Amino acid sequence: MCGIFGIVTNKQQPLGSILTDAARRLTYRGYDSVGAATISDDGTIDLRKDVGRVDDVAAKYNFAEMSGRRGITQLRWATFGEPSQINAQPHLDSDGDMVGAHNGNVVNNVELRQQFIAEGMTVRSQNDGETCVHAVERYVNKGYDIIDAIRLAYGDLAGDYAFVIGRVNDDRLYAFKKGSGLVVGIGELPAAGNPGGSTFTCVSSDLPSILPLTRKIVRIQDGEIVTLWPDHVEVRSVKDGKCINREPEIVTETMDAVQKGGYPHFMLKEIHEQPQVAREVLHLLEGSRDVETMLNKMKSARHLYFIGCGTSYHACLAGAVFFAQLAGRAVIPVLAPQFVPQYAPAVSHEDVGLFVSQSGETKDVLNALQIAEQRGMTCFGLANVIGSTLTKSTACWLPLCCGYEISVPATKTFTNQIVTFLYLAYRMAGRDTRELEKIPELMGQTLEETAPQIAAIAGEINRWNDLYCLGYGANYAIALEGALKLKEITYAHCEGMLSTEFKHGPLSAVSKGYPVIFVAPPEDVPLIVSGINEVTCRGGRAIAIGEADSSLSANASDMIVIPKSNPAINPLLAVLPLQLLSYHMSVARGYDPDFPRNLSKTLTVD
Ligand code: M6R
Numbered sequence: 001m002c003g004i005f006g007i008v009t010n011k012q013q014p015l016g017s018i019l020t021d022a023a024r025r026l027t028y029r030g031y032d033s034v035g036a037a038t039i040s041d042d043g044t045i046d047l048r049k050d051v052g053r054v055d056d057v058a059a060k061y062n063f064a065e066m067s068g069r070r071g072i073t074q075l076r077w078a079t080f081g082e083p084s085q086i087n088a089q090p091h092l093d094s095d096g097d098m099v100g101a102h103n104g105n106v107v108n109n110v111e112l113r114q115q116f117i118a119e120g121m122t123v124r125s126q127n128d129g130e131t132c133v134h135a136v137e138r139y140v141n142k143g144y145d146i147i148d149a150i151r152l153a154y155g156d157l158a159g160d161y162a163f164v165i166g167r168v169n170d171d172r173l174y175a176f177k178k179g180s181g182l183v184v185g186i187g188e189l190p191a192a193g194n195p196g197g198s199t200f201t202c203v204s205s206d207l208p209s210i211l212p213l214t215r216k217i218v219r220i221q222d223g224e225i226v227t228l229w230p231d232h233v234e235v236r237s238v239k240d241g242k243c244i245n246r247e248p249e250i251v252t253e254t255m256d257a258v259q260k261g262g263y264p265h266f267m268l269k270e271i272h273e274q275p276q277v278a279r280e281v282l283h284l285l286e287g288s289r290d291v292e293t294m295l296n297k298m299k300s301a302r303h304l305y306f307i308g309c310g311t312s313y314h315a316c317l318a319g320a321v322f323f324a325q326l327a328g329r330a331v332i333p334v335l336a337p338q339f340v341p342q343y344a345p346a347v348s349h350e351d352v353g354l355f356v357s358q359s360g361e362t363k364d365v366l367n368a369l370q371i372a373e374q375r376g377m378t379c380f381g382l383a384n385v386i387g388s389t390l391t392k393s394t395a396c397w398l399p400l401c402c403g404y405e406i407s408v409p410a411t412k413t414f415t416n417q418i419v420t421f422l423y424l425a426y427r428m429a430g431r432d433t434r435e436l437e438k439i440p441e442l443m444g445q446t447l448e449e450t451a452p453q454i455a456a457i458a459g460e461i462n463r464w465n466d467l468y469c470l471g472y473g474a475n476y477a478i479a480l481e482g483a484l485k486l487k488e489i490t491y492a493h494c495e496g497m498l499s500t501e502f503k504h505g506p507l508s509a510v511s512k513g514y515p516v517i518f519v520a521p522p523e524d525v526p527l528i529v530s531g532i533n534e535v536t537c538r539g540g541r542a543i544a545i546g547e548a549d550s551s552l553s554a555n556a557s558d559m560i561v562i563p564k565s566n567p568a569i570n571p572l573l574a575v576l577p578l579q580l581l582s583y584h585m586s587v588a589r590g591y592d593p594d595f596p597r598n599l600s601k602t603l604t605v606d
Contacts (some may be wrong), residue, residue: 002031002103002129005209006072007202009189010230016066018189020058022202027054029077030404032387033088035056037099038068043168045099049074049088049513065162069230070166070173074101075131078386079284079399080109091130093137094122097168099250100133104161104180104279105401107287108603109453113157131351133161148243150174150225154238158287160280162205162220164406175203176225176238176421178282183207184226184233187214194375201228203472207251207258211250215251248296258504267407267489267593271448271579274412275440281401281416282436285423290396295382298329301352301378305343306333308356309603311410311481312417316356318477318571319421325474327428332390336368344368349376357381358405358413359602362389369393382420407514407594408601409488411579412480413445418572425568435566442573445563457543458584461515466490468506469578471519472498472527474571478519482578486498488518489586489593499524499531512539517578518556520546520572529555543575 003026007018011256048061057065063471072088076356077094081087084569090101097108097603106112106128113586117121120482135156140456146167157163158473160179166172175182200279204210208218220226224244227234235244251263262268285291298304305324306316313335320331334343336355347353353372357365360383365413369390381390381397384405391397393570400416419439426433461467469486471479478500481604483496499518516535525546525582532542544556547570553559562573586593 003075003076003205003209004039004072004101004103004162004164005202005204006070006166006228007200008070008171008173008228008230008467009200010198012067012069013198014064016063017072019066019071020054020063021212022204022209023054023073023075025212025404026075026206028396029589030385031077032083033076033078034073034116034525035076035088035090035101036063036066036071036073037090038066039054039070039099039166039168040068040505043097045092047092047099049075049090050085051083051088051098051379052385053482055113067169070175072099072101072164074103076129076285077403079105079401080128083387086125087127089127089129090202091133092197093123093133098133098137098140098165100129100136102129102132102163102165102202103515104157104160105284106131107159107162108157108282110287110289113293121210128161130160132157132161134265134495136165139244146170146174147225147236148225150176151238151241154178154413158284164203168453171229173203173228174225175220175228177220178222179276181205182220182226183210184218184220184228185210185214186218189213199231201230201499208255211251211255211258216248217251218246218248218343224453245553265407265583265594266588266590267411270405270407270412271576271583273504274415274447274576275444277402277412277416278419278443279440280320281419281435282423284399284401285420288398290398291424293396294398295354295424297378297380298428303347304331304351305327305339305351306331306359307336307339307353307365307368311414311484312356312358314477314481314484315414315417317423317480318418318424318474321474321477322421322425322568323428326425326431329428336362336364338459340371340519344375347372347375347377349378352378352384354380355390357416358400358410360385360390363603367391382435382473402524407486408596408599409582409593413470415572415575422568422572436569439572440563440565442565446573446576446595447580450562451580454577455581455584457560458581458588461541462585462588464515466504467492467510467515467517468493469494469496469517469519470502470531472499472524473521475519475521475574477579478571478575479517481575482517482528482582484521485579486584486585487595489582489591490589491591491597492585503534507534507538510535510538510540514540514542516540517543517545519574520544520552521567521574522547522549523567525549525552528552532556545577
């Protein structure tokens with residue numbers, strides 16, 4: 001997830017350190033490249049950028065000496081185009097008199113770049129931030145004034161993004177957004193080192209990059225364009241170009257609270273980001289040519305493997321069920337280290353493997369990848385961190401589009417892995433993927449409706465240090481994932497299991513009040529009701545997660561109702577209450593769910 005910051009001041013001055021400080025405050029989102037541009041009174045643009053850490057790039061390119069009246073900085077988290085200097089942002093237009101940067105994803109990037117090239121514009125990178133610049137340039141070249149050019153560009157750019165742009169011989173910056181966050185600040189720069197002080201306005205994807213400068217802010221909504229002058233801003237509607245009256249507000253939260261988006265922990269914030277990132281990955285998949293490449297190879301593969309570890313492996317398990325149920329295609333889901341002895345000796349160029357990893361750096365996954373490649377297997381990747389070893393080592397890969405996941409327990413990256421598998425299975429089956437567009441709203445509804453009940457149940461079962469989480473079919477993967485979350489951050493033992501296996505041994509653990517969670521999609525209810533009764537008749541507490549169902553409610557001790565959905569979407573909703581349950585139990589135990597003991601976010605060791 002990239003971050004942007006732009007500033008407009010009332011006089012030419014050193015802006016390098018202001019831009020560098022703002023960039024530092026965006027680093028919590030995760031990034032691979034940094035850039036800064038200043039626009040001076042003499043009509044020049046000074047642009048410096050590269051791959052690397054903020055402090056390293058700022059030192060190498062001496063950001064400190066950059067001055068101007070307006071400035072833009074951007075941290076890039078690669079999606080379109082590998083991390084490289086040319087793909088780093090900001091970007092210039094064809095003749096170098098406009099400069100802009102974006103965050104988010106423009107999903108019709110490839111098509112638009114081809115149009116711009118055909119129209120004679122100079123396209124230097126593969127990056128969609130540059131596409132935003134040319135989208136405005138296209139209409140400026142046709143003689144539209146800047147606001148109308150932006151309004152037309154807005155209509156051409158599909159996806160979720162926020163964008164800031166400036167040009168020489170114009171004392172303003174302009175910004176607009178669709179889907180991503182955008183906030184404006186208004187204030188005065190301190191007089192120290194700046195004789196007389198100066199007024200400024202600024203704009204950013206993230207409030208934390210603004211807060212040390214000012215607490216007077218204006219929030220920009222989708223479909224709005226903001227024009228920034230040194231002492232005031234003007235908000236207009238993209239639709240009709242008319243001004244919108246928006247009074248500034250004063251923010252009082254601390255920096256820490258703001259970085260966590262007002263949530264007490266990153267995990268809770270990331271749980272609530274799931275509907276939005278699901279929307280973003282669906283947009284991206286719709287516009288991706290790599291999907292085509294992968295599906296063609298997968299269709300003709302002799303054997304198809306989904307390979308990962310931990311949470312990513314659970315997504316592989318669910319993915320294999322989707323492929324079988326929706327597309328009639330058998331897939332072998334396998335834990336990466338076990339791929340090596342069990343399958344690697346038998347694979348060849350006729351087989352295809354999809355290697356799945358949030359970090360793209362998990363050593364167990366990379367070991368399996370290396371051996372698979374040596375055997376000539378076609379290897380694809382699914383990763384959140386673009387530029388990671390996995391994305392550099394696979395023939396073709398898809399991004400998870402989640403931005404930086406800070407909390408050690410994976411949440412939003414898991415659900416976007418599931419969304420991606422669902423999308424691929426739908427495409428493999430030739431089904432209409434528009435049905436999947438309901439996912440973000442259903443996820444939001446699930447979180448909202450289940451949260452109070454989950455918090456209450458968490459308090460009631462928290463004295464137990466041993467519990468089970470059971471499921472069947474794609475929801476077997478969800479049961480495993482729920483159990484992993486509970487283990488990871490509550491330090492209790494929680495076993496995930498195929499629901500039908502429980503009676504083959506673990507049932508003996510059940511005593512009065514013993515919690516057993518059942519993930520119960522509609523088609524499994526008859527099967528699961530038997531399992532529930534095996535638990536309740538021995539005094540155990542059977543907690544069912546499923547769509548409203550009289551039989552489930554009548555038999556289970558607790559019924560957590562999730563929204564009615566297409567059966568393929570159900571597992572994606574069922575995992576959300578389990579994430580919330582583990583979070584609340586962890587916090588109630590006095591642990592920090594973001595940083596559980598003994599664990600690391602990225603496991604680069606054997
Ligand atoms: O980065 P990866 O997806 O390859 O990581 C694999 C596992 O280490 C990871 O999913 C781990 O299980 C999670 N922290 C669980 O929440």
